[in-house]
Amino acid sequence: MESCDFLDLLKERGLLPAAPVAAAEASLQPVEGTTIIAVRCADGVVVAGDRRATMGNSVVYDRADKVLIIDDEAVMAIAGSPAVAWDIARMLEMSVQYYRRSQLQGLSLDGKVRTLSRLLRQNLPLAMQGIGAVVPIFAAFDHAAAEGKIFFYDLLGAEFECVDFCATGSGAHIVRGALYYQNRWGPQPLREMAGEQAVELVLKMLETAAEYDTATGGFREAAHIFPQVVQVTAAGLNTVPEADLAAFYQGA
Amino acid sequence: MLEEPYRWVEAINNRREYVEDQLASGSPVVGTMYADGVLLLTATPGPRKLFEVYDEIAFAAVGHPADIEKLRKAVIDIAHLEGFNLSANDVTLQRLVSFGIGPLMKAAFDELFRSPFVARVMMAELDPDGGGDAFFTIDADGSFAQSGGAAAISGNAESAQAMTAQLQTVSPELPLDQALGAALEVWGLGRLTLDARDGEVPSAEAVRDFLKGGLQGLTVEAAVLDRERAAKSKFRLLSAEQLAEPLASYFEV
Numbered sequence: 001m002e003s004c005d006f007l008d009l010l011k012e013r014g015l016l017p018a019a020p021v022a023a024a025e026a027s028l029q030p031v032e033g034t035t036i037i038a039v040r041c042a043d044g045v046v047v048a049g050d051r052r053a054t055m056g057n058s059v060v061y062d063r064a065d066k067v068l069i070i071d072d073e074a075v076m077a078i079a080g081s082p083a084v085a086w087d088i089a090r091m092l093e094m095s096v097q098y099y100r101r102s103q104l105q106g107l108s109l110d111g112k113v114r115t116l117s118r119l120l121r122q123n124l125p126l127a128m129q130g131i132g133a134v135v136p137i138f139a140a141f142d143h144a145a146a147e148g149k150i151f152f153y154d155l156l157g158a159e160f161e162c163v164d165f166c167a168t169g170s171g172a173h174i175v176r177g178a179l180y181y182q183n184r185w186g187p188q189p190l191r192e193m194a195g196e197q198a199v200e201l202v203l204k205m206l207e208t209a210a211e212y213d214t215a216t217g218g219f220r221e222a223a224h225i226f227p228q229v230v231q232v233t234a235a236g237l238n239t240v241p242e243a244d245l246a247a248f249y250q251g252a
Numbered sequence: 253m254l255e256e257p258y259r260w261v262e263a264i265n266n267r268r269e270y271v272e273d274q275l276a277s278g279s280p281v282v283g284t285m286y287a288d289g290v291l292l293l294t295a296t297p298g299p300r301k302l303f304e305v306y307d308e309i310a311f312a313a314v315g316h317p318a319d320i321e322k323l324r325k326a327v328i329d330i331a332h333l334e335g336f337n338l339s340a341n342d343v344t345l346q347r348l349v350s351f352g353i354g355p356l357m358k359a360a361f362d363e364l365f366r367s368p369f370v371a372r373v374m375m376a377e378l379d380p381d382g383g384g385d386a387f388f389t390i391d392a393d394g395s396f397a398q399s400g401g402a403a404a405i406s407g408n409a410e411s412a413q414a415m416t417a418q419l420q421t422v423s424p425e426l427p428l429d430q431a432l433g434a435a436l437e438v439w440g441l442g443r444l445t446l447d448a449r450d451g452e453v454p455s456a457e458a459v460r461d462f463l464k465g466g467l468q469g470l471t472v473e474a475a476v477l478d479r480e481r482a483a484k485s486k487f488r489l490l491s492a493e494q495l496a497e498p499l500a501s502y503f504e505v
Contacts (some may be wrong), residue, residue: 009329015337067291072483090336097485098332101304102325210372 006098006123007091007118017087033215034066035171037205038078038139038150039179039190040164041198044233045079045139045148048202050171051225052217065220067228069237071096074112074140075230077096079169081140084132088119109142113151113159120157135168141232164190171209171216178208195231199240202229203248217251263364271361271392272408274370278314279470280406280415280442283387284374285424286431289468289486290376290386290477293435295443295470302475304487306331306343308378310477314405315371315392323371327353340484345377349388349396358394372405378428378477378486404442413447414453432474434489436463436502463502472499 003009010016033054038047043188049066052059067077076092080084095115099107105114116138126132137160138151150162165179182201183190193201203219206227210218218224229240281294281301291304292312303311303324311327312318330352335343353373373390380386387403389417390396401424404415415438422434440459448454454462474490481488 005333009333010336011331015333094332096329096335101306101332102328104300104303 004099004103006095007115009098010091021175022147029144033213034079034169035175035206035209035213035216036066036137036168037175037202038137038162038166039193039198039202040075040148040150041190041193041195043148043195044141045150046198046202046229046231047075047137047197047228048199048206048228049077049169050201050217052215053082054215059184059217060138062216062220062225064117064221065228066075066132068093069114069230069239070140071106072236073143074109074138075232077137077139077168077238078115079133079172080134081126081132081134084123084126085136087135088116088123088134088136091119092116093121101221106135109140109144109149112140113138116151116160120155122240125155136170137166138228141234141236143234146234167205169216171213174209174212175205178205195233199231199244200248203227203245204252213239221246222250260364264362264371266369267361267364267446268393271368271370273396275315275372278372278405278407280404280411280439280446281312281314281368281374282401282415282419282435282438282442283312283374283403284435284438285386285401286476287425287427288476289378289479291428291431291435291474292374292376292476293432293439293472293474295439295467295472297470299384302473302489304475304485305348305375306335307340307485307487309343309345309348309473310376310487311373312321312375313371313373313403314407315369319369321373323353323357323369323373326356327375344384345375345380345501346398349375351389353390354394354396356394357390357392361393374403376403376477378479383404397438404438406442406444406490410453411442414445415439415442428476433502435474435500436472436499450479451475460502466503 005124036049038045047067052060053064066073069075078088079210094109133155136153140149142149150166151159151165153159164183167175210216226242226245231238265404279296283292294301299317301312304481305311314441319462327348329344357369360366369392374430375388376386385400387399388396389399389405402419404412406412412440418438418441437459440463444454444462472495476488477486478488
């Protein structure tokens with residue numbers, strides 16, 4: 001049987017982006033100036049990310065898209081080197097589409113999780129040099145289990161499934177404590193929150209992270225900069241429109 | 253012996269006859285524009301015949317199932333490599349046909365030591381840039397033709413011609429349920445013309461009677477490229493339930 005793997009096709013045609021080999025004294029320096037949050041709620045998962053891209057102490061861009069849509073039911077959110085991350089997201093998206101179209105059936109959730117893992121492993125030489133590290137969160141709706149699922153990855157491509165919530169990036173440690181508190185002692189566990197409440201919660205968390213982490217961008221209405229929030233539900237993906245986000249900030 | 257030009261021409265002609273013969277019983281495929289995009293319709297006894305190639309590009313074929321699969325795979329490969337290296341906007345039907353599948357089929361047809369593709373292909377694109385043609389048809393020998401806002405492929409030329417002629421009377425602005433009915437009538441015409449030995453085009457009544465008699469084990473298959481679909485991919489295969497109501501009146505006994 002012919003291969004149904006888009007990565008094999010790229011390799012066969014010599015089009016697979018090649019990572020340079022790591023230098024001898026390479027050291028692992030995670031540079032992930034950002035905050036990405038994923039929370040499991042009653043109707044699926046809410047994934048959110050700020051929009052700031054940094055290089056050392058400088059803010060280089062304030063409208064970076066870090067929550068990337070893979071297909072009708074999955075998103076990938078990224079912390080780390082944007083160039084590599086966008087390439088990985090693109091390859092993942094194309095792999096999923098290519099599989100679905102050529103095999104006439106969708107790639108399973110496990111298959112998608114595994115494909116992302118392989119892509120990260122392939123990126124290891126760049127990550128080892130401290131310039132191309134990517135630490136993504138992958139969130140999807142699992143129709144078989146009728147619930148949303150969140151996976152996070154380490155630099156080597158190992159995947160871990162999160163139970164309640166997950167945060168990554170330089171601002172993650174700030175919101176992780178707050179999310180734990182909310183889940184354990186808040187009015188209700190995160191899993192029982194309605195989708196809208198969960199959207200509100202992640203926006204508050206992003207603002208908290210932006211307050212204490214310089215690499216996390218905040219909301220700026222004058223400049224029309226809003227975080228990215230995507231709801232992953234049984235009905236598909238919903239990118240929360242900026243008007244709704246603006247309404248939230250006005251109400252808060 | 254094949255070095256002699258005459259022999260080569262003779263061999264190619266034999267091959268053309270062989271391919272025509274193999275294709276002769278192929279169930280027609282109808283393609284037309286409708287209010288929300290592009291509609292493809294056929295009726296088959298078995299494997300699927302209407303496929304998605306890329307976000308806004310669809311593929312259908314008449315012929316040997318294994319050859320259809322090979323062509324489908326080839327064109328999906330080309331489309332995805334282009335889409336990955338450039339962008340989705342650069343994956344256009346015109347390029348896929350004239351630089352991809354056309355030369356591929358022509359090469360297989362001309363090389364006498366390889367087997368030709370026993371297939372006729374129709375490809376469609378939703379709203380091509382610059383108002384280009386929504387349909388292309390590609391014959392087994394690799395010759396391709398743009399065919400505007402409607403197209404037909406079938407087992408033989410008479411059947412395809414009769415269908416193409418009737419498609420000229422189908423408005424490209426029909427809502428989906430009406431377009432499905434019109435496409436089914438064109439399919440019926442193509443199917444009856446295939447069976448008519450004398451090449452005579454059957455009347456509209458004959459087509460309706462034929463459809464009313466049921467499709468003798470064939471199942472209607474229809475797919476759309478729907479510009480109203482929210483996802484990037486505009487292709488949608490219509491389910492049996494979605495087809496039942498619009499086509500119910502054609503099958504009443």
